[in-house]
Amino acid sequence: MQKQTIPPKKLVTTWRDYLRMAKEEGYNTEDDIVRLPKDLKARHDYMVELGNERADEKRLKRYIKLDRQIKERLAEAKRYFWENDKYMIIPAGTCEELIIEGRTLHHCVGRDDYYMKKMAAGESWILFLRKKENLEKAYYTVEISMKDDRILQYYSxxxxxxxxTTISKVLEKFEQSVKCRHQARITVPGANIA
Structure with a gap:
């Protein structure tokens, strides 16, 4: 117990939670290697993630129809790809990406199907703002209205x-770029009617 990095007040609760999760995963909690891990916090966190992955797999099976609808709208969402010298904005493309983003950044974007349904209906789209120096690392999640290309919210x-302040300026430039490209697409040369 003294070797653990967990504060003494939380140690028993964390250990109890760990043992419960280990048992649910089929581990032999009578075995000292399982029962008394060298790094309780690391093993506890591993069990939490393992449980989350299993729950996510079940959820994704329920989202097959939504996933299909989102993929059908990806052509519309491609207008949201954007980059400058430091940042890149990438439109989400699947329900699984939203779940991973929400879990990574500890916010609600993938907690349920709310944003997935909005994407499938073409109401709004979820975008991932990344630093170009590390595109794999989640940084900001952005929701944009597909009706008027207005940013609705953005959180890390x-x-x-x-x-x-910096991110607001980046997103203003992004919005301007999207609106300019959208206006250029809908400009129609005058018809010669004689």
Missing amino acids: EFDRQPNK
């Missing part, structure tokens, strides 16, 4: 907005 980890 735990629904926070680090570097809000």
